[in-house]
Amino acid sequence: MSKGFLLVISGPSGCGKGTICKELLKRNKELVFSVSATTRKPRKGEKEGVNYFFIDNKKFEDMVKNNQFIEYAKVHTNYYGTPKKFVLDQIDEGNIVILEIDVQGALQVKKAYPEAVFIFLLPPSMDELKNRITGRGTESKEDIDIRYENAFKELKFIHEYDYFVINDDIIKALEEIESIIIAEKAKVKRHKTIIEKIIP
């Protein structure tokens, strides 16, 4: 029996990690999406345990106190966190858990759970990154500038990661991540009983 692992897909705002993770899960049915816990109210169509675990402030703060998150953050007035138990249970069952997260979150994960596999997703160029951030059309000029500045600063944390993938052509980026998954599955250290596979 081999153990699974946590695959952290991360990168600055505008690198395309959301789309990459969605496609990755669509193409690889054996991957498990890491479901976050949040204190914000469910939006229309969001399902408990699928999109999020919806919990109240009291419960969230108790879980923080009891060290039950791999990482968490407060965004505006709401908490978001990655419950440790969900991830570790899946890994014990041999599953590969995908965690889509920003750079600050990934650095927290690295401290709490360094055994995870960390992929830094890069935009093809900083100009393209600016286009992508601007292209959303949902943010003010000031917000865009802040996002761009942050993205720029976050690049230097790439050396904390195991792998980097440039998200220029999405299919190429997906295939590269899928190769990383195949390679990680073939690591000797994940299998205590390889020899037993071939000896009767």
Next chain:
Amino acid sequence: MSKGFLLVISGPSGCGKGTICKELLKRNKELVFSVSATTRKPRKGEKEGVNYFFIDNKKFEDMVKNNQFIEYAKVHTNYYGTPKKFVLDQIDEGNIVILEIDVQGALQVKKAYPEAVFIFLLPPSMDELKNRITGRGTESKEDIDIRYENAFKELKFIHEYDYFVINDDIIKALEEIESIIIAEKAKVKRHKTIIEKIIP
């Protein structure tokens, strides 16, 4: 500029490493085969610098003294060795060098050059391994028994390797090794200047 690496493809007698390496080099023109030095005479059709570097005993022993081999062994009356300079020059130029070698040799490489990437090739079963060793039809019953015993003992060294690949279906095994190559190329540690790729 990114550095290449040495990919060691190894495993017990009968695991199919010769065929795998030949196909791997055929399918991936950017891979470089590690050419061994030997003191044995060239066979018909063998080319200097392609199949082997053919050198005399004196030269070989000098190279051993001067620590110019990553590994070497004496088989019957002939020496075989992997010249360090050839491999390191290729890696500096950004190339991926394939070294096909038995388990004892791979363990020597691991000591001399632990930065290499080590793949242990496994037969689908020990019965199949015995079939493959027997099937060559070139060896006595005694030789076959010795090879099989050695193969069995060598399995326990799998934990010195980074990856394992089961050579059941050759195409599947090749694709798995190709995924490992893609993943290793995407490792952050191999690139000192990733960020420069995307910043003008």
